[in-house]
Amino acid sequence: MSTDRITLPTATPPATPPATPTASRSGRSRRRTVKRALVATALVLGLTAGGGYLWLSATSDVKVTGSAACTDVTATGPGDRDAVCGTLSALTSAWGDGDADAYGRLFTQDATYTTYLGTHYQGRQDITEAHRALLGGFLKGTRLADSILGIRFLGPDAALVTSRGDTYTGSRPDELTKVQTYTLVREDDGGWRIAAFQNTQRQSVMEKGSFLLAPGTVPRAEK
Amino acid sequence: MQSTSESGATAAVQAVLNRLIDAWGRQDAEGYGALFTEDATYISYVGTYYQGRRDIVESHRALFGGFAKGTRLADAVLDIRFPVPGVAVVNGRGDTYKGKRPERLSKIQTYTLVREDDGEWRIAAFQNTKRRPLMEAVSYRLAPGLVPAAQH
8 A cells, every 4th residue: 555645745844834823733734634535545545456456366266277187188189198198297297306407308309488478498408408597596496287278189290288387385286377388299209299388377367357348358168 | 491392381371370460450350260270279468268269259359349459460470390290380479559560579479380181271279478578687687597598
């Protein structure tokens, strides 16, 4: 809540003392009234904004949460679902082990990786080095949680996986705040590797706001 | 050096992206959606998850009639790759705008396209992320290993 709004009008004291005690008293009581009105306004505005934010936030849960077990997901199209799930599970393990090299090996040599901040990494080496920095720094000791939204094979050698995910320490969070798309391909050695990855953080309050203002933007599965 | 078939495919994929921009400029939700596969997924920069062409068409109808009314789409392709024949991955930067095309495009996208049985390339997956340059700069300062090789 803003306090500068309250103090601003009284910040400058009168340059000269009021001529009479009566004028001084009425001036002071006027200032007191103004001050009280401002405090009340700030309170109402603050509570409305805060309450509105909390309400938006509390009512913005998604219905489509996916499945924590990749092999419970029914894939569409022709391909080896369990092999694709194996790659994703190796990714989670490499993260948990803090092993950037093992993490990077799950990507193709020319893979692209776009983070939720919009940073764009090109190639396995870039991805490996960035994760070496992350897993040894900001994200040291974290684990990766994911929940699979869908698995589609575009052919026997290419798959799309969509998921929700998050990093965490301690117990696995109920709500996964980010959304991902993985494009995987089966390479000549038979291994499934990630050719492209992108991550986006859900802006749940902004999303809810747009759903309220433009109900047509709500996905069918969230109606 | 690209093979003839690959350069033909590059042109075909680029044409899909151009049609996407045209459809957005016409505010044509049906035309926009027709460039996606029936079961396409679309993740917006707010993190909303849309499934299927109908979802994509209806949400864009709402956008073109509201928030994105009268806007145009700007994009700059970063690269087009064919990890396996018949599948393309495109990375691009993009933005919506009114008036003059912005110099700096604030969002970044991955498109995965597939050549369908009718020979047409369509978008099977799209994801958009808004860049957060301030947080990015802070993370680079604190962990210089995070700077992508292309920016060294």
